[in-house]
Amino acid sequence: MAANLTIGRLAEAAGCKIQTVRYYEQIGMLPRAARSQGNQRLYERSDVERVRFIRHARELGFPLPAIRDLLSLADDPEQSCQAADEIARTQLHQVENRIARLLALKAELERMVRECSGGRIATCRVIEVLSNHSLCQAERHGPAESDP
């Protein structure tokens, strides 16, 4: 390896901003990068994978602490099976939960779209559905913060 990518290359390859990479380093999601004599960060191919992983998981709605846990699975393959299992299980439950909520949401959005077939606002179901929570068959939960 030792492809020695600059931070710009890394960011491009991983599909995120340079500042985001520095931010991840700062909060410990990435190890502190090696530096050139000129103090510029140097990365390897494996770092690209790591950042891609983080980005992808973020897009799927995992908060950074959860991603940290997932990364620890990859970082320490010798780790006791129990710990890995536990992390994976916890994540699995969360993923299932998230899917369930998104499916309910999808149904509701579909209904909104279906019933809003070019009428007037006065008869628009989108507005109605949004003001009437009783129309949801969805489970009750706090603001969807866990989804982002």
Place this chain on the structure above:
Amino acid sequence: MAANLTIGRLAEAAGCKIQTVRYYEQIGMLPRAARSQGNQRLYERSDVERVRFIRHARELGFPLPAIRDLLSLADDPEQSCQAADEIARTQLHQVENRIARLLALKAELERMVRECSGGRIATCRVIEVLSNHSLCQAERHGPAESDP
């Protein structure tokens, strides 16, 4: 009308925090409330509906600017429904995409748990799944902040 609710009642009825109501007023999602002589905010039943609408839409993943649009649509019922429909459709696409990706992740986590409970250290392909962006036919956009 003129039920003259306090902010606490309003928040309770609408299912959110008092501070959130004040915040919505501050950013103009709610009109500036009437005040009692003692300078406390006074609300009517219709305000409850408005806040419920906002909260519900937020839970469905709509960002505040989109909700602002929807509210302005609702305020003008002679307008065509198309704009509302479009906003809902966009939301729907994003939700569908997210579900697809979560299903892939779920499968992988299930595999890990399965193998792990067999007593062996699973070769961790979660990272692979999550770093492999080609699995997404996905929308390109920033982190999924729009979902919370």
Place this chain on the structure above:
DNA sequence: GCTTGAAGCTCCAGTAGCTATAGCATTTAG
């Protein structure tokens, strides 16, 4: 070898959408 423009560095401020706290005023129940 020198210059120049791109890319990198650090540090700090700002974003959305809340949430919490401090320190005070008002309202309401007993």
Place this chain on the structure above:
DNA sequence: CTAAATGCTATAGCTACTGGAGCTTCAAGC
């Protein structure tokens, strides 16, 4: 009438970034 609950403003904090100022380093062309 007093004490507890609720409200007020202002400010700070949260997560997960994103952007800018002001400076340094690198790489290419001459």
